[in-house]
Amino acid sequence: MRSALSEAERRDWLRLARTENVGPVTFDQLIRRFGTAGKALAALPDLARQGGRPIRLAADAAIDKELADGAAVGARLIASCEAAFPQALAALDPPPPLIWVRGRRELLDRPCVAIVGARVASAAGQRFARGLAAELGQAGCVVVSGLARGIDAAAHEGAMPTGTAAVLGGGVDDIYPPEHIGLYDRIAEGGCVVSESEPGRAAVARDFPRRNRIISGLSQAVVVVEAELRSGSLITARLAAEQGREVLAVPGSPLDPRAKGTNDLIRQGAALCEGAGDVLRALEGLRGFREPDRGGYDEAPATPDDALRRAVAALLSPTPVSRDEIVRATGAAAPAVFAALVGCRWPDVANCCRAAWWSQAERRNLGA
């Protein structure tokens, strides 16, 4: 990680990222292969010709315009290799090459929690989201959401006094829905606005999956408040699981269609969220396993290999954990490692389920 790129280097990063057919995966491969964006840009035309698919680099004029547009709205362009790039987002594989940030970028250095949910949300759901965001804010977290109607807006409102970040599908100056202009202005002023798109761009449908990936990517935990089945919030939850982030869902009555999605997440292994305490406990879990306390599970029979159990516990982290990886990392026999995952205290067993869920998500991801 570089502390910062020069202006010229950052411009090269942007030009490479905006070149046709260069998505985050290709970008990452090119940087690994050529060392710098400048060298990749120089090599790319020949490389593409050899591959039989000539490439047109992004036009200099377009890059100049994007940089000028960003500067005009007071936004800052940050590359994923720079120290100012949010750490959790940089941990994605691959991260977005660059983001535009408007407002208080330093908020993204604090622990971030995403709160997302239905656009057409109930009053109770919005009240819950607002209260949850306020409590998380008071506990020192920054609340991330997508500026949408309903739950998103309520979450931003609740965390406004303590710090909130809005991630947009369009440019950092693309206010959607339009009636959220007041909300947007307050976030740009006291919070921060993040986007992967070029300033001035109006969001189109295909921008939202990328937007959702940044919402979860910035966050250590994602809380879904009210979601119908097959809704965008569930996609964010899935991305969060794939990224190894904590996923929490707020339960609701089976008679309420807006609880179908969240109840289903819980069924699939998401943690049940009834308030800020649940989220903070989940974040604590991420910071490493607590020392065994003297209550409850103390009388559990000793596991076949207690040292191995400790080693396995130490291997668990916010990064996605497949069981195979744990086995490889311990160097122990697979059955013994699995035993270490089960034959232990309750939080560990819960974690083992979560690992299985991640594993499922990973497979789905690889298959897609």
Next chain:
Amino acid sequence: MRSALSEAERRDWLRLARTENVGPVTFDQLIRRFGTAGKALAALPDLARQGGRPIRLAADAAIDKELADGAAVGARLIASCEAAFPQALAALDPPPPLIWVRGRRELLDRPCVAIVGARVASAAGQRFARGLAAELGQAGCVVVSGLARGIDAAAHEGAMPTGTAAVLGGGVDDIYPPEHIGLYDRIAEGGCVVSESEPGRAAVARDFPRRNRIISGLSQAVVVVEAELRSGSLITARLAAEQGREVLAVPGSPLDPRAKGTNDLIRQGAALCEGAGDVLRALEGLRGFREPDRGGYDEAPATPDDALRRAVAALLSPTPVSRDEIVRATGAAAPAVFAALVGCRWPDVANCCRAAWWSQAERRNLGA
């Protein structure tokens, strides 16, 4: 298991069960030691004198009165060793020595599902319980509950056309709350009423834990619909878990205090219940693991020992499963058995958590 006791033998069982300080555990030990209740009754005075705590056997007159009272209300006394005793209840360790049953005893031979919950229930909760009971009834289940206000009454009502059983804390003729006399009459007529107490006895507080144990003991699954924290329904759920029965809970909004108990159960490992489908799937799980289907988890890496996994799956049943028992039963090494429990498809992993939960419940039980 005897097909049936003679009248005299059943009278001996009753007299032994009604003798002071003879609870189900002592009763069970005495029968194991002496072979019959008659021999236990004969030996008990000497045995107690030797132990320095003289005992007074239940008075013959009281036994005669109980038998006459039961006959007067058309109830039938069934001992736990008799074929007519409900099979699930007989599987308890120890079972209640005898129960009084009024109405259609044969209903208890069908798969039973308990639906319990708050006495002061919301209209939505009652509607859900009524609908769930009706659907379970149509699917061939008998719905068991406790004749209480709120969720209990709604569950009985919903299952009235298909078959419902009310378990009482007092005698089989003790109608509480009094306004449920109409409901009681319809259950006694078309369903059945069960009690461990002597007919004519009015329920007192300490009868309810025993009543709850029978509600869960009769049932393969217990569904909790609306429950505050520290409520009686959660005790029934705990008993069900200790008895190795499926526990399901209906989620609700964190803003609803009546969802606190059910959400907490889900957090502890109870299955999330949004309708009859969830209950029926849980019952299916009890009848043995389904063959692997061709979807979803198919790409899961092969487990270290697939034959062992199948063997372990086959060992799981409605009876409480501690991991140690599974290990002993397979004769395989503990780590391999634990691995078989984790390294497999999703339903199995969920089951592994449940096993851990039972195990926790068992320990609590032993400690109490």
